[in-house]
Amino acid sequence: MGSGCLSHPVVTEAAQQSCQGEVRDQDIVAFCKGCFQKLSSLDFSKHVDVFEAVGGGGAITLVYVHGGGGSREMFKPHARAMAAKNFRCVLMDLPGHGARMDEELTMNSALQAIVQVIREYAPPSASGTKPIYIGGSLGGYVGMELLGKFPDLVSMAIITMCGQNVGVGRGAAASMGLWAFETILPRLGSRKIMSALIGEIRKNGHLPEEAMMECSFRPGMFFGQAMAQVQILKASDPSAALGKFPGPILFVNGSKDHRDSEHLWVEKSQKGQLIVYEGADHFFSHDDRHSKRFEEDCYNFIKQHAAIS
Template sequence: MTPQVVFVHGIRTSATMWRAQVEHLTAAGVGAIAVDLPGHGRRMSETFTLDGAFETIDTAVRDAAARGPVLLVAHSMGGLVAIEYMGREEPPPVDAFIAAGCTSIPRGAGLAIYRALARGFDRLPRRGQPLADLVLDRTLPPETRADFGAGGYAYDTQDIALRSLSVLDLVVALQRISVPMWFVNGQWDQLRLNERLFTKLKPEAELIVVPRTSHLVTAMRPRVFNAIVDLALATMARDRPTSG
């Protein structure tokens, strides 16, 4: 059976953020699918809910599992949701897990500040997109620069999604995850806030911090991130039982 990789995007962006990874895996003969969560990308008209996000991930995972062992890769908000999904009492059919840019507990003052900043950007001309474009132009390489916005930006979903994250119990979820796991952060990632707690709760997981890289590690260092995905796939192949 052929390994399968399911990608889950972060807040405001869409499945298009994973273009470099999907192309890399497709060229290697590995199955790859990037989903759009409710309220994002091709599903912009829908309302974001956690239940809808869990259902989206679960549907993609179970469909992929019918074709081969599954690696789940998720970023930022998608990573937080995926941690909760992976920590269910009945484990989903996932063989390995990469959680990128999401080592932060989305509660309390930190979440409140993040929401306030997002609402502040919404009040700027064009909801702050010119400033965001300037940052992306200066930090992302040409090969991935267009990927974050190719599916549109989910402005109207952002606060709804952020507010919903406060009910996640990541402390419990992390301790239930039993498959090989990697935390991947950029050196300058603002969501490294609880990195030590996450690695303490999941000591067998590997922490990879990419130097001179922002929160957008998947697009800022696409070749490095592709290599991490390859590492996870190699680990899955090593650990897979052989017949005969």
């Protein structure tokens, strides 16, 4: 799972044009690092993208942190939508992902990267509201640790696609899942992992090809440090972290996703709320049945706790 030859999978622009709206397994090609970076749609000259609020300066800043294997492109549609609602939106790459693909991924390096981006790119709004953290999947688990270790850094948080305790005190099902990841991932290789992910997307049946192309297929996927992602999950301790954060936290999950601890985490939080989308899976944020509601729920949660211009 290292960064050697032909270990970086992507759907090229040429493959996108030839696949006629539906990515096939043969459209996923793994390249060496140099070719991958040339063929990916991601801009590797930077690791942060900023969408300015439609109303100009002084708006509340939302900081989006992606899931494992993804990049800052994951939440691009959501950032565009929220910028149109007058939020300043910051998208960042975690270490081991995107433009930071060569940086070592650990819990500490991920936390430090987020802290650095928030301090550099996410000042308080004109009304004094600190930035708002929005993390999905891996970005959600790391985000919960962030809230515990840096409780004064953000004003509130939205934690998505994180309903199962995979860290300290995890149950048998989570332990078996992590064991399977540790056993299978090294054997598969990055291309097969991306192919399997696309298979899961196909099973969903409600993930628009255009959105998946922009957010995942064309940027490519980043599994070179997949085992490090597993170690981060195993080291997480949401129950210990969440109670240290004084601000509001909204948890959002799909009913079909793994979710054995969401109610416990709401209870552990000082100001926790939970929304579950019936019939939704791990990909609900991009699912055409739920994505608009997700944006609306994020907006309404923020409006509930902050002055929005």
